[in-house]
Amino acid sequence: DLGERVQVQLVITADRDMEYITVRDDRPASFAPVDQMPGWVYSGNLGAYRENSDTHTGLYVNYLPKGTYYLTYEMTAALAGSFASGTATIQSQYAPEFTARSSAGRIQVSDSTTRR
Numbered sequence: 001d002l003g004e005r006v007q008v009q010l011v012i013t014a015d016r017d018m019e020y021i022t023v024r025d026d027r028p029a030s031f032a033p034v035d036q037m038p039g040w041v042y043s044g045n046l047g048a049y050r051e052n053s054d055t056h057t058g059l060y061v062n063y064l065p066k067g068t069y070y071l072t073y074e075m076t077a078a079l080a081g082s083f084a085s086g087t088a089t090i091q092s093q094y095a096p097e098f099t100a101r102s103s104a105g106r107i108q109v110s111d112s113t114t115r116r
Contacts, residue, residue, distance in 0.1 A: 001112045005034060005074050010059075010088055012046075013068045020093040023048070023059035023071070026086025028107050030079035033057060043069040056086065080111035 010025060027033075038051040041059070046069045048059040059071060085105045092098040 001110055002077055002080050005076055006031065007072055007074050008057075010071045011068065012043075012064070012071065012090060014064050014066050017066050018064045018092055018095075018098065019062065021061040021064045021090060022093060023061070023088060023090045024056050025059070025088040026056045027075060028083040028085045030077060030081065030083055030109065031075040032078050034074040034076055041071050041073060043071050046071075077109040080109050082106060082108050 008025065010023065012023070033052045035050075036052065038049065041048050041050050044067075046061065046064065048061045048071055050073060051058050051060075057073060083106070085107050087104050088102040090100050
């Protein structure tokens, strides 16, 4: 519904230790991050620096140990309608051939104030 918080969960699985990884998560139109200021997000022993732009959330990881990690952040739905969810892309900055991309989908935001 309009104005509600949505939790984004990015699942990262690494089959080897890696350094200097970037994640770009394209947000659906009409969604805004709850935390506007840059800051850190954590999953177990993994820390990622998060910063927002107008269209995406960027996560920067200095060291990514082998394993599976769940990085989360929250967004707020600002407009009602049907929107394409963006894709998330992860890439090694030292070895750009190590790249992965998520699929995209659709998200529906309803305006509960107009329903009766």
